[in-house]
Amino acid sequence: MSAVDDQHRQHAYRVRLDWGPVGAAAIGPADIAVVVDVLSFTTTLTVAVERGIEVFPFRWRDDRAEAYARERDAVLAVQRQDAVPGRPSLSPASLRKAEGVRRLVLPSPNGSTISTLLAETGATVVGASLRNRTAVARWLAPRCVEGASVAFVASGERWPDGTLRPAVEDLWGAGAVLDALDPDGLSPEAAMARDAFRAADLPDALHTCAGGRELIAKGYAEDVVVAAQLDSASVVPVLRGGSFQAVTAQR
Template identity: 60%
Template sequence: MLNEHVTIPGHDQSSYRLRLEWGPTGAEAVRADVAVVVDVLSFTTTLGVAVERGIEVFPFLWRDSRAAEHAVRHGATLAVGRFEALSRGDARHVSLSPASLAEVEGVERLVLPSPNGSSIAFGLADAGSRVVGACLRNAGAVARWLAPQVDAGASVVVVPAGERWYDETLRPAVEDLWGAGAVLDALGDLVAADATASPEARMAVAAWRAAEMPHDLADCAGGRELAEAGFAADVAIAAQHDVSEVVPVLTGESFRDAATLPGAGPRLRRIDS
């Protein structure tokens, strides 16, 4: 079994500069200079919508009792799960729903827990990785931000977050595979030929090219689950492709748009080449 201390030989994809691996364990096992987290339904979609609106976003672990304290310390609003907001009789409460973020006013900082994407981003940051949030809406923008770094020799791992079964094991979510493939497809068109992609990364590109949006996102398991619970608007927002130019970069404890960060580009902590 893979864990943070051991990577089985061959599993690190280190002979390729463009890599892909699933979930929190995969994020630990396959390291790179930049980690791109993809959680289409819905953490990274909600993250992108928030950053578009100028909101600074603090990822946090899901169902962690320290989240409220973390929000107070940063003068931030604490987002709740979309189903919790619905149970309160207020589906428009600030939540993991991207539709709720599209309408909110007066929020400058947001603590955004989620069981998958946010927890992965939180763990990667704690390990010292450079972390970016991507979804279908900003796939091209993220690729354009990454391309000069890849051409300069940086490695990238794209991490489709996936979902959880009831026993807490990973459920690979096809929407995250599509989101990862959208980023890698755009990136492959921008970088030099020597920036090779692993078979895992190439299969994500193939899956993305085969997808029919927005129909497939609405019809996949995750899309149906949300629509049947009353969150069809979230699925519609998540299905939009290349409509956003924001690149949420985790700097310190929070995500901000790369365009607002000081300096010409990110400062990388090299892991391998």
């Protein structure tokens, strides 16, 4: 990332925010990286760890995924369109119904891939969504008091040509955590996310934004319903030793 100007790194601030894998690299390294992919990786992740499932993030469209899952005695999640009853996918609604899953390899083009990249920097990686935003804020609060730097990464989506498409639901998701945390030392970018959440008409806006409409049009309206359940989860998925595991935040 030597080509990135220092001004874009936000290192003057302890709490930062940027978009996608390139933005994640630009604002790192940080002590803690909070990945936000509301539709749907971090929402699915939260549903999984609520159910006691250990989740291994994995890069998208990597041919090694099946072997990686076998080595860990884990189930490999399929794409939404390939899901069958009882087989978990990136759909949070489908994962709520899956039975007998103890370990899950969960690839995704955005949140999962970014989590894997951030773990390689040595940061403690946390998954945040609208569902667990207060739990994540409670987990972060004592660490921020101790002076930890925190990089929020809004994962975004992809245009057909592969370029980043900023997704407003991820801005809201990051802002939701920041609203509950209310830390000092926010970069202007992080403060913008907090203010965007405060201004959003949630949960309705999640159904009417581009990402929500896209999933609904494809027949996955239930996934949007699950993602919009603000503060419905009390667990914090923390990436340790290659897998996300549930941590309960202290009140």
